[in-house]
Amino acid sequence: MNEQTSVAHEVNFDGLVGPTHNYGGLSYGNLASMNNLGDISNPRGAVLQGIQKMRTLLDLGLVQGVLPPHERPAISALRKFGFTGNDRDVVDAAGKAAPQLLMNCSSASAMWTANAATVSPSADTRDCKVHFTPANLGSMFHRSLEPEFAGRTLQAIFSDEAHFVHHAPIPYGGRMGDEGAANHGRLSTTHGAHGVELFVYGHSAFEKQSAGMTFQARQAIEASHAVATNHQLDGRAIAFIRQSAEAINAGAFHNDVVSVTNGTALFYHEQAFEDKTQALEAITRACATFEFDPDFIEVPGNSVSLTAAIKTYLFNSQLVSLPHGGMALILPSESEENDATRDFVADAVAGNGPIMQAHYLDLKQSMKNGGGPACLRLRVVLTAAEQAALTGNCLMTHDRLDDLEAWAKKHYRDRMRPEDLIDPNLYQENCAALDHLTQLLDLGSLYDFQR
Known part of the structure; x- marks a missing residue:
């Protein structure tokens, strides 16, 4: 087990919104997704909003990464x-015979990379490597x-076995x-210090669903273990914590809709x-095991109702x-409007706590499907050596973000x-976009259609 504190940075790997971004209302329990079923979406506007969020983080001096969209429609499925038949035939036939199936196979939900995996940094693991488990x-x-x-x-980007371990x-x-x-959350004195991992x-x-639900x-304790x-x-x-049934029933389908961690703060x-x-x-x-006290920042229900917290995604x-x-x-700007x-x-910003700044961003295209700023990113704590071991061009600079903006506007x-x-033309458009993207990110033949 790591006993020393290493210098490390938290890298937010944001998911690029995919070209099929739409409001299909597929996520039962996600109130925004359910309520906006059938609305007209703007995929170009959605991906540009996400790129602007990445630019904001970069401007704050943080390390920012990106993860590519998935191939959609999922032809293999x-x-x-x-x-x-050929790919065009498959889309055409599915659209006529099973449009609901095609809609499911076309979802751009992979943009919410907070659901892509659980990640444990090398400071926390016995073998001192970064571990990934796809959800x-x-x-x-x-x-x-x-x-x-x-x-x-994840295996393509974090490919160096000297630093990274991938689980099924x-x-x-x-x-x-x-x-x-x-x-999942993590508390630590610094990103490179041994931390406490929270599994909610x-x-x-193996229990029956409560009649009151x-x-x-969506998360089983056995999977977290x-x-x-x-x-x-x-x-x-490690702390295993049960999410409240009240929060789930109110529309907090994931814990990151009602809480978020960073440093010593919950x-x-x-x-x-x-x-x-x-x-x-x-x-x-x-936390006492590592001789630090957590900083609990509680928002009382009489200040912000559970309904308001979920509607505005304050904790996302x-x-x-x-x-x-x-x-x-x-x-999200919805939190400013409430x-x-x-x-x-x-x-909180004016007080004596750790929160010193607040930045409100327009992410309405994602928010209408139930995904806020935290949904759009996967946090990966990396040392300098681990950053240097990454494959491709997935760590962002302003020039790379400019290239992504031009790419999105083109495709x-x-x-x-x-x-x-x-x-059927949509799938061909998407393949052209993703092929161009893998060249920009230097990720090689990542997609099925490239193999």
């Missing part, structure tokens, strides 16, 4: 359902198509769901956890460490309805 995402069919390519992408997704069946980093779950895979919990074990974590430095809603006292005590005990903000000290919140959340953030449509997914 459609072929498994019996559609044959199985078995609770939703359209998301269950993602783990294979997510793992392939946790087997899925019944309710054995693993939703990745959206239900909604149920046991409107929406299904398996990830922690495979990642070779110190048992003293920023959370009063109703985030099933047993708040027990959860905070468990976290405090784990990115909480990041600034290079010269203190932290910043990267929030009086209660805006006032709470203003008080993406600015209008998309769910029924537009039946257009």
